Amino acid sequence: MKKINQTRYAILGILTTGCRIGYQIKQKIDNSLNHFWKISYGQIYPTLKQLVEDGLAIVQDSVQDGKPDRKEYILTAKGEEELRNWLKFPLEDIPVNKNEVLLKLFFGRHQDNELMVTFIQSYQEILQNRFSTYEGIEASIRSCSQESADAQYWLFTLDYGKRITAAEIGWCEDTIAKLK
Amino acid sequence: MKKINQTRYAILGILTTGCRIGYQIKQKIDNSLNHFWKISYGQIYPTLKQLVEDGLAIVQDSVQDGKPDRKEYILTAKGEEELRNWLKFPLEDIPVNKNEVLLKLFFGRHQDNELMVTFIQSYQEILQNRFSTYEGIEASIRSCSQESADAQYWLFTLDYGKRITAAEIGWCEDTIAKLK
DNA sequence: GATCCCATGTAATCGGTTACATGATTCC
DNA sequence: GGAATCATGTAACCGATTACATGGGATC
Numbered sequence: 001m002k003k004i005n006q007t008r009y010a011i012l013g014i015l016t017t018g019c020r021i022g023y024q025i026k027q028k029i030d031n032s033l034n035h036f037w038k039i040s041y042g043q044i045y046p047t048l049k050q051l052v053e054d055g056l057a058i059v060q061d062s063v064q065d066g067k068p069d070r071k072e073y074i075l076t077a078k079g080e081e082e083l084r085n086w087l088k089f090p091l092e093d094i095p096v097n098k099n100e101v102l103l104k105l106f107f108g109r110h111q112d113n114e115l116m117v118t119f120i121q122s123y124q125e126i127l128q129n130r131f132s133t134y135e136g137i138e139a140s141i142r143s144c145s146q147e148s149a150d151a152q153y154w155l156f157t158l159d160y161g162k163r164i165t166a167a168e169i170g171w172c173e174d175t176i177a178k179l180k
Numbered sequence: 181m182k183k184i185n186q187t188r189y190a191i192l193g194i195l196t197t198g199c200r201i202g203y204q205i206k207q208k209i210d211n212s213l214n215h216f217w218k219i220s221y222g223q224i225y226p227t228l229k230q231l232v233e234d235g236l237a238i239v240q241d242s243v244q245d246g247k248p249d250r251k252e253y254i255l256t257a258k259g260e261e262e263l264r265n266w267l268k269f270p271l272e273d274i275p276v277n278k279n280e281v282l283l284k285l286f287f288g289r290h291q292d293n294e295l296m297v298t299f300i301q302s303y304q305e306i307l308q309n310r311f312s313t314y315e316g317i318e319a320s321i322r323s324c325s326q327e328s329a330d331a332q333y334w335l336f337t338l339d340y341g342k343r344i345t346a347a348e349i350g351w352c353e354d355t356i357a358k359l360k
Numbered sequence: 361g362a363t364c365c366c367a368t369g370t371a372a373t374c375g376g377t378t379a380c381a382t383g384a385t386t387c388c
Numbered sequence: 389g390g391a392a393t394c395a396t397g398t399a400a401c402c403g404a405t406t407a408c409a410t411g412g413g414a415t416c
Contacts, residue, residue: 003405005375006280013287023395033286036279040377045397068384070395080290087284087291091299094306097277099216100186102340104267106213107193108333110260111267119271126274153288156358160282160351167347171340178336183377185403203367220405225369248412250367366413374405385394 009086010037011047012079015057017150020072022048032137032154035130035161048073056082105175113179120179124172131165134158189266190217191227192259195237197330200252202228212317212334215310215341228253236262285355293359300359304352311345314338 010033011025019028022044029039048071051057056079062072075083101123108116138158141151190213191205199208202224209219228251231237236259242252255263281303288296318338321331 003374006278006283007375010283013283013290016287016290021395022397033283034276036277036282036286038276038278041395041397042377042399043375049397066385068395083287084290087287088295091280091284091302094280094303095278096214096218097216098186098218098275099340100271100274102216102337103186103190103193103213104271105333106216106330106337107196107263107267108336109329110193110196110264115268122271123274149289150286153285156288156355157282157286159355160279160348163347163351164344167343168340171343175336175339183402187403201367202369218404221367221369222371222405223403229369246413248367362416364413364415367411369409370407371409372405372407374403376402376404378399378401380399381397383395385392387392388390 003092004086004089006086007039007043008047008051009083010039011044012051012056012075012083012086015073015075016080016083020074021062021070022073023070033157035134035165036157051079055079117176117179120172120176124169124176127165127169127172131162131169134161134165138162183272184266184269186266187219187223188227188231189263190219191224192231192236192255192263192266195253195255196260196263200254201242201250202253203250213337215314215345216337231259235259297356297359300352300356304349304356307345307349307352311342311349314341314345318342 010029014025014028017028019025022041025044025048026039026041029037048057048059051073052059055076057073057075060072060074062070064070101119104111104119105116138155141154141158190209194205194208197208199205202221205224205228206219206221209217228237228239231253232239235256237253237255240252240254242250244250281299284291284299285296318335321334321338
Protein backbone atom coordinates (compact mmCIF):
# COMPACT_ATOMS: atom_id res chain seq x y z
CA MET A 1 0.00 0.00 0.00
CA LYS A 2 1.34 3.35 -1.09
CA LYS A 3 2.08 5.95 1.56
CA ILE A 4 0.09 9.14 1.87
CA ASN A 5 1.53 12.54 2.65
CA GLN A 6 -0.56 13.41 5.68
CA THR A 7 0.90 16.87 6.09
CA ARG A 8 -1.11 17.95 3.10
CA TYR A 9 -4.29 16.77 4.81
CA ALA A 10 -3.35 18.33 8.12
CA ILE A 11 -3.27 21.69 6.34
CA LEU A 12 -6.45 20.90 4.45
CA GLY A 13 -8.11 20.12 7.78
CA ILE A 14 -6.85 23.22 9.54
CA LEU A 15 -8.32 25.34 6.76
CA THR A 16 -11.76 24.14 7.90
CA THR A 17 -11.26 25.51 11.41
CA GLY A 18 -11.31 29.19 10.61
CA CYS A 19 -7.57 29.41 9.93
CA ARG A 20 -6.90 30.92 6.51
CA ILE A 21 -3.41 32.39 6.71
CA GLY A 22 -0.17 30.41 6.37
CA TYR A 23 1.26 32.01 9.46
CA GLN A 24 -1.85 31.14 11.46
CA ILE A 25 -1.73 27.51 10.37
CA LYS A 26 1.65 27.19 12.00
CA GLN A 27 0.35 28.82 15.17
CA LYS A 28 -2.73 26.64 15.30
CA ILE A 29 -0.72 23.43 14.95
CA ASP A 30 1.88 24.58 17.48
CA ASN A 31 -0.81 25.53 19.98
CA SER A 32 -3.53 22.93 19.55
CA LEU A 33 -2.14 19.88 17.78
CA ASN A 34 1.30 20.05 19.36
CA HIS A 35 0.88 16.74 21.16
CA PHE A 36 0.52 14.80 17.93
CA TRP A 37 1.60 16.98 15.04
CA LYS A 38 4.15 19.56 14.01
CA ILE A 39 4.95 21.50 10.89
CA SER A 40 7.38 24.11 9.56
CA TYR A 41 6.96 27.08 7.24
CA GLY A 42 9.12 25.20 4.81
CA GLN A 43 6.22 22.79 4.43
CA ILE A 44 3.28 25.13 4.83
CA TYR A 45 3.89 27.68 2.09
CA PRO A 46 4.82 25.27 -0.69
CA THR A 47 1.88 23.03 0.25
CA LEU A 48 -0.58 25.92 0.17
CA LYS A 49 0.70 26.83 -3.27
CA GLN A 50 0.20 23.23 -4.33
CA LEU A 51 -3.34 23.11 -2.97
CA VAL A 52 -4.26 26.09 -5.14
CA GLU A 53 -2.62 24.52 -8.19
CA ASP A 54 -4.61 21.34 -7.57
CA GLY A 55 -7.85 23.30 -7.27
CA LEU A 56 -8.38 22.31 -3.63
CA ALA A 57 -8.21 25.89 -2.38
CA ILE A 58 -8.30 29.44 -3.67
CA VAL A 59 -6.13 32.37 -2.56
CA GLN A 60 -7.11 35.95 -2.20
CA ASP A 61 -5.15 38.94 -1.02
CA SER A 62 -6.52 40.28 2.20
CA VAL A 63 -5.68 43.96 2.56
CA GLN A 64 -5.71 45.24 6.11
CA ASP A 65 -5.46 48.93 6.96
CA GLY A 66 -2.24 49.72 8.78
CA LYS A 67 -1.05 46.12 8.56
CA PRO A 68 0.83 44.29 5.85
CA ASP A 69 -1.15 42.31 3.32
CA ARG A 70 -1.57 38.62 3.71
CA LYS A 71 -2.89 35.73 1.70
CA GLU A 72 -6.16 34.13 2.58
CA TYR A 73 -6.69 30.51 1.61
CA ILE A 74 -10.19 29.09 1.35
CA LEU A 75 -11.09 25.49 0.59
CA THR A 76 -13.04 24.73 -2.56
CA ALA A 77 -15.76 22.06 -2.72
CA LYS A 78 -13.14 19.80 -4.28
CA GLY A 79 -10.83 20.52 -1.35
CA GLU A 80 -13.50 19.56 1.16
CA GLU A 81 -14.18 16.36 -0.71
CA GLU A 82 -10.48 15.54 -0.74
CA LEU A 83 -10.39 15.99 3.03
CA ARG A 84 -13.37 13.70 3.58
CA ASN A 85 -11.85 11.07 1.31
CA TRP A 86 -8.67 11.06 3.31
CA LEU A 87 -10.62 10.83 6.56
CA LYS A 88 -12.36 7.72 5.27
CA PHE A 89 -9.14 6.14 4.11
CA PRO A 90 -7.78 3.29 6.28
CA LEU A 91 -5.02 4.00 8.77
CA GLU A 92 -1.42 3.45 7.77
CA ASP A 93 0.94 1.38 9.88
CA ILE A 94 1.74 3.01 13.20
CA PRO A 95 5.19 4.55 12.96
CA VAL A 96 7.73 3.97 15.73
CA ASN A 97 8.17 6.86 18.16
CA LYS A 98 11.88 7.23 18.64
CA ASN A 99 12.92 8.07 22.16
CA GLU A 100 16.40 9.21 23.08
CA VAL A 101 15.95 8.72 26.82
CA LEU A 102 15.02 5.09 26.31
CA LEU A 103 17.85 4.57 23.85
CA LYS A 104 20.36 5.88 26.37
CA LEU A 105 18.75 3.92 29.17
CA PHE A 106 18.93 0.76 27.09
CA PHE A 107 22.70 1.13 27.07
CA GLY A 108 22.65 2.18 30.71
CA ARG A 109 25.32 -0.22 31.94
CA HIS A 110 27.96 1.91 30.20
CA GLN A 111 26.77 4.98 32.05
CA ASP A 112 26.65 6.38 35.58
CA ASN A 113 23.29 5.65 37.20
CA GLU A 114 23.41 9.07 38.83
CA LEU A 115 23.69 10.87 35.52
CA MET A 116 20.92 8.74 34.08
CA VAL A 117 18.72 9.81 36.99
CA THR A 118 19.32 13.48 36.24
CA PHE A 119 18.41 12.85 32.61
CA ILE A 120 15.16 11.20 33.56
CA GLN A 121 14.43 14.01 36.00
CA SER A 122 14.85 16.64 33.31
CA TYR A 123 12.68 14.55 31.03
CA GLN A 124 10.06 14.38 33.74
CA GLU A 125 10.08 18.15 34.20
CA ILE A 126 9.44 18.66 30.50
CA LEU A 127 6.56 16.21 30.72
CA GLN A 128 5.08 18.03 33.70
CA ASN A 129 5.18 21.33 31.81
CA ARG A 130 3.62 19.61 28.87
CA PHE A 131 0.83 18.32 31.05
CA SER A 132 0.12 21.81 32.35
CA THR A 133 0.04 23.10 28.78
CA TYR A 134 -2.56 20.50 27.90
CA GLU A 135 -4.66 21.52 30.87
CA GLY A 136 -4.47 25.10 29.65
CA ILE A 137 -5.54 24.16 26.14
CA GLU A 138 -8.36 22.08 27.55
CA ALA A 139 -9.62 24.99 29.62
CA SER A 140 -9.53 27.31 26.62
CA ILE A 141 -11.43 24.84 24.44
CA ARG A 142 -14.05 24.33 27.13
CA SER A 143 -14.59 28.07 27.58
CA CYS A 144 -14.08 29.58 24.10
CA SER A 145 -15.36 26.90 21.79
CA GLN A 146 -17.75 24.86 23.86
CA GLU A 147 -20.41 25.51 21.25
CA SER A 148 -18.13 24.63 18.34
CA ALA A 149 -18.79 21.36 16.53
CA ASP A 150 -15.07 20.68 16.67
CA ALA A 151 -14.70 21.00 20.44
CA GLN A 152 -15.76 17.47 21.26
CA TYR A 153 -13.13 15.94 18.99
CA TRP A 154 -10.41 18.29 20.13
CA LEU A 155 -11.07 17.24 23.72
CA PHE A 156 -10.69 13.58 22.73
CA THR A 157 -7.21 14.21 21.39
CA LEU A 158 -6.30 16.24 24.45
CA ASP A 159 -7.47 13.46 26.70
CA TYR A 160 -5.04 11.19 24.85
CA GLY A 161 -2.20 13.66 25.37
CA LYS A 162 -2.90 13.95 29.06
CA ARG A 163 -3.16 10.21 29.65
CA ILE A 164 0.03 9.35 27.81
CA THR A 165 1.93 12.15 29.49
CA ALA A 166 0.67 11.08 32.90
CA ALA A 167 1.77 7.50 32.20
CA GLU A 168 5.21 8.74 31.18
CA ILE A 169 5.53 10.86 34.33
CA GLY A 170 4.64 7.84 36.44
CA TRP A 171 7.28 5.77 34.70
CA CYS A 172 9.90 8.49 35.31
CA GLU A 173 9.13 8.57 39.02
CA ASP A 174 9.29 4.82 39.43
CA THR A 175 12.38 4.38 37.29
CA ILE A 176 14.24 7.10 39.17
CA ALA A 177 13.38 5.31 42.40
CA LYS A 178 14.68 2.01 41.05
CA LEU A 179 17.93 3.57 39.85
CA LYS A 180 18.73 5.15 43.21
CA MET B 181 22.80 23.48 19.81
CA LYS B 182 23.72 21.25 16.92
CA LYS B 183 21.80 18.05 16.36
CA ILE B 184 23.36 14.64 16.81
CA ASN B 185 22.77 11.66 14.56
CA GLN B 186 21.60 9.16 17.15
CA THR B 187 21.30 6.28 14.71
CA ARG B 188 25.06 6.09 14.66
CA TYR B 189 25.08 5.67 18.43
CA ALA B 190 22.26 3.18 18.40
CA ILE B 191 24.44 0.96 16.22
CA LEU B 192 27.49 1.67 18.36
CA GLY B 193 25.49 0.60 21.40
CA ILE B 194 24.10 -2.55 19.82
CA LEU B 195 27.65 -3.63 18.99
CA THR B 196 28.27 -3.87 22.76
CA THR B 197 25.46 -6.39 23.23
CA GLY B 198 27.00 -9.31 21.40
CA CYS B 199 25.62 -8.34 18.00
CA ARG B 200 28.38 -8.10 15.43
CA ILE B 201 26.69 -8.63 12.06
CA GLY B 202 24.79 -5.97 10.10
CA TYR B 203 21.89 -8.30 9.56
CA GLN B 204 21.71 -9.12 13.27
CA ILE B 205 21.70 -5.45 14.21
CA LYS B 206 18.50 -5.01 12.27
CA GLN B 207 16.98 -8.07 13.96
CA LYS B 208 18.01 -6.95 17.42
CA ILE B 209 16.49 -3.51 16.98
CA ASP B 210 13.31 -4.92 15.44
CA ASN B 211 12.93 -7.43 18.25
CA SER B 212 14.12 -5.62 21.36
CA LEU B 213 14.11 -1.87 20.75
CA ASN B 214 11.03 -1.86 18.55
CA HIS B 215 9.01 0.23 20.99
CA PHE B 216 11.37 3.19 20.77
CA TRP B 217 13.67 2.71 17.80
CA LYS B 218 13.76 1.46 14.24
CA ILE B 219 16.32 1.23 11.50
CA SER B 220 16.72 0.06 7.90
CA TYR B 221 19.51 -1.69 6.06
CA GLY B 222 19.93 1.49 4.06
CA GLN B 223 21.21 3.06 7.27
CA ILE B 224 22.99 0.12 8.85
CA TYR B 225 25.48 -0.85 6.17
CA PRO B 226 26.70 2.64 5.26
CA THR B 227 26.97 3.51 8.97
CA LEU B 228 29.01 0.40 9.76
CA LYS B 229 31.36 1.32 6.90
CA GLN B 230 31.64 4.81 8.36
CA LEU B 231 32.38 3.51 11.85
CA VAL B 232 35.36 1.57 10.49
CA GLU B 233 36.59 4.59 8.54
CA ASP B 234 36.42 6.66 11.72
CA GLY B 235 38.34 4.05 13.68
CA LEU B 236 35.43 3.30 16.01
CA ALA B 237 35.17 -0.33 14.91
CA ILE B 238 37.08 -2.94 12.99
CA VAL B 239 35.72 -5.45 10.48
CA GLN B 240 36.76 -8.99 9.93
CA ASP B 241 35.47 -11.64 7.57
CA SER B 242 33.89 -14.46 9.47
CA VAL B 243 34.01 -17.66 7.44
CA GLN B 244 31.42 -20.23 8.39
CA ASP B 245 31.46 -23.75 7.02
CA GLY B 246 28.49 -24.46 4.82
CA LYS B 247 27.17 -20.94 5.21
CA PRO B 248 27.96 -17.77 3.32
CA ASP B 249 30.59 -15.44 4.74
CA ARG B 250 29.64 -12.45 6.76
CA LYS B 251 31.30 -9.39 8.20
CA GLU B 252 31.94 -9.13 11.89
CA TYR B 253 32.18 -5.67 13.40
CA ILE B 254 33.93 -5.14 16.73
CA LEU B 255 34.17 -1.87 18.63
CA THR B 256 37.60 -0.39 19.25
CA ALA B 257 38.54 1.38 22.49
CA LYS B 258 37.89 4.64 20.65
CA GLY B 259 34.44 3.35 19.68
CA GLU B 260 33.60 2.52 23.27
CA GLU B 261 34.73 5.95 24.38
CA GLU B 262 32.59 7.57 21.70
CA LEU B 263 29.58 5.64 22.99
CA ARG B 264 30.19 6.74 26.58
CA ASN B 265 30.61 10.35 25.49
CA TRP B 266 27.29 10.29 23.73
CA LEU B 267 25.63 8.68 26.74
CA LYS B 268 26.87 11.56 28.91
CA PHE B 269 25.73 14.18 26.45
CA PRO B 270 22.55 16.11 27.43
CA LEU B 271 19.23 15.12 25.91
CA GLU B 272 17.98 16.87 22.80
CA ASP B 273 14.52 18.38 22.62
CA ILE B 274 11.79 15.77 22.68
CA PRO B 275 10.48 15.34 19.14
CA VAL B 276 6.74 15.32 18.48
CA ASN B 277 5.21 11.89 17.97
CA LYS B 278 2.94 12.23 15.00
CA ASN B 279 -0.27 10.28 15.24
CA GLU B 280 -2.60 9.71 12.32
CA VAL B 281 -5.52 8.49 14.44
CA LEU B 282 -5.47 11.68 16.47
CA LEU B 283 -5.10 13.82 13.37
CA LYS B 284 -8.17 12.23 11.84
CA LEU B 285 -10.06 12.41 15.10
CA PHE B 286 -9.21 16.10 15.40
CA PHE B 287 -11.12 16.66 12.17
CA GLY B 288 -13.79 14.23 13.27
CA ARG B 289 -16.78 16.48 12.61
CA HIS B 290 -16.27 15.92 8.87
CA GLN B 291 -16.43 12.20 9.35
CA ASP B 292 -18.89 9.47 10.33
CA ASN B 293 -18.58 8.66 14.03
CA GLU B 294 -19.16 5.02 13.20
CA LEU B 295 -16.19 4.84 10.86
CA MET B 296 -14.06 6.65 13.40
CA VAL B 297 -15.00 4.00 15.95
CA THR B 298 -13.84 1.21 13.63
CA PHE B 299 -10.56 3.05 13.13
CA ILE B 300 -9.98 3.35 16.84
CA GLN B 301 -10.92 -0.30 17.29
CA SER B 302 -8.34 -1.42 14.75
CA TYR B 303 -5.80 0.85 16.42
CA GLN B 304 -6.65 -0.74 19.74
CA GLU B 305 -6.14 -4.22 18.36
CA ILE B 306 -2.68 -3.31 17.15
CA LEU B 307 -1.90 -1.92 20.59
CA GLN B 308 -3.10 -5.09 22.26
CA ASN B 309 -0.85 -7.20 20.05
CA ARG B 310 1.97 -4.84 20.80
CA PHE B 311 1.38 -5.26 24.51
CA SER B 312 1.54 -9.04 24.17
CA THR B 313 4.77 -8.73 22.23
CA TYR B 314 6.27 -6.68 25.04
CA GLU B 315 5.23 -9.31 27.57
CA GLY B 316 6.94 -11.90 25.43
CA ILE B 317 10.15 -9.89 25.23
CA GLU B 318 10.02 -9.31 28.96
CA ALA B 319 9.71 -13.02 29.63
CA SER B 320 12.63 -13.80 27.36
CA ILE B 321 14.84 -11.18 29.02
CA ARG B 322 13.94 -12.45 32.48
CA SER B 323 14.75 -16.05 31.55
CA CYS B 324 17.65 -15.86 29.09
CA SER B 325 19.59 -12.85 30.27
CA GLN B 326 18.70 -12.46 33.90
CA GLU B 327 22.39 -12.58 34.74
CA SER B 328 23.32 -10.07 32.05
CA ALA B 329 24.37 -6.62 33.18
CA ASP B 330 22.10 -5.20 30.48
CA ALA B 331 18.91 -6.95 31.61
CA GLN B 332 17.98 -4.42 34.28
CA TYR B 333 18.05 -1.52 31.82
CA TRP B 334 16.23 -3.40 29.11
CA LEU B 335 13.44 -4.11 31.57
CA PHE B 336 13.16 -0.40 32.37
CA THR B 337 12.55 0.43 28.71
CA LEU B 338 10.06 -2.41 28.40
CA ASP B 339 8.20 -1.15 31.44
CA TYR B 340 7.88 2.17 29.63
CA GLY B 341 6.52 0.47 26.52
CA LYS B 342 3.96 -1.48 28.49
CA ARG B 343 2.74 1.50 30.49
CA ILE B 344 2.33 3.77 27.49
CA THR B 345 0.61 1.05 25.50
CA ALA B 346 -1.74 0.30 28.38
CA ALA B 347 -2.60 3.99 28.67
CA GLU B 348 -3.32 4.13 24.94
CA ILE B 349 -5.54 1.05 25.11
CA GLY B 350 -7.48 2.64 27.96
CA TRP B 351 -7.98 5.79 25.94
CA CYS B 352 -9.22 3.76 22.95
CA GLU B 353 -11.80 1.99 25.09
CA ASP B 354 -13.12 5.16 26.66
CA THR B 355 -13.13 7.16 23.44
CA ILE B 356 -15.02 4.43 21.60
CA ALA B 357 -17.61 4.47 24.38
CA LYS B 358 -17.97 8.24 24.12
CA LEU B 359 -18.38 8.13 20.34
CA LYS B 360 -21.15 5.56 20.46
C1' DG C 361 11.34 -25.99 -8.27
C1' DA C 362 9.63 -22.64 -5.10
C1' DT C 363 9.90 -20.25 -1.10
C1' DC C 364 11.89 -18.61 2.91
C1' DC C 365 15.71 -17.03 5.62
C1' DC C 366 20.44 -15.28 5.82
C1' DA C 367 23.47 -11.66 4.24
C1' DT C 368 25.30 -7.28 1.96
C1' DG C 369 24.87 -3.44 -0.42
C1' DT C 370 23.42 1.02 -3.47
C1' DA C 371 20.64 4.73 -5.77
C1' DA C 372 16.61 7.30 -6.11
C1' DT C 373 13.48 9.53 -3.73
C1' DC C 374 10.87 11.71 -0.03
C1' DG C 375 9.54 14.24 3.95
C1' DG C 376 11.09 17.53 6.76
C1' DT C 377 14.28 20.95 9.04
C1' DT C 378 17.28 24.77 8.99
C1' DA C 379 19.18 28.80 7.58
C1' DC C 380 18.51 32.59 5.15
C1' DA C 381 16.18 36.67 3.03
C1' DT C 382 12.80 40.32 3.21
C1' DG C 383 9.84 43.76 5.11
C1' DA C 384 6.07 45.98 7.80
C1' DT C 385 4.06 47.03 12.50
C1' DT C 386 3.91 47.37 17.36
C1' DC C 387 5.69 47.94 21.83
C1' DC C 388 9.20 49.40 25.12
C1' DG D 389 16.56 52.88 18.46
C1' DG D 390 15.82 48.03 19.31
C1' DA D 391 13.22 43.98 20.07
C1' DA D 392 9.28 41.29 19.31
C1' DT D 393 5.59 39.83 16.41
C1' DC D 394 3.35 39.32 11.98
C1' DA D 395 3.94 37.59 7.39
C1' DT D 396 5.85 35.04 3.14
C1' DG D 397 8.94 32.57 0.93
C1' DT D 398 13.25 29.57 -0.93
C1' DA D 399 17.46 26.62 -1.15
C1' DA D 400 20.52 23.57 0.92
C1' DC D 401 20.77 19.90 3.50
C1' DC D 402 19.80 15.63 6.13
C1' DG D 403 17.87 11.47 7.82
C1' DA D 404 15.46 7.78 6.41
C1' DT D 405 12.71 4.77 3.39
C1' DT D 406 12.11 2.16 -0.69
C1' DA D 407 13.16 -0.38 -4.46
C1' DC D 408 16.37 -2.86 -6.48
C1' DA D 409 20.29 -6.12 -7.16
C1' DT D 410 22.83 -10.18 -5.83
C1' DG D 411 23.65 -14.74 -4.08
C1' DG D 412 24.04 -18.83 -0.85
C1' DG D 413 21.64 -22.26 2.19
C1' DA D 414 17.64 -24.67 4.09
C1' DT D 415 13.16 -26.51 3.80
C1' DC D 416 9.06 -28.31 1.58
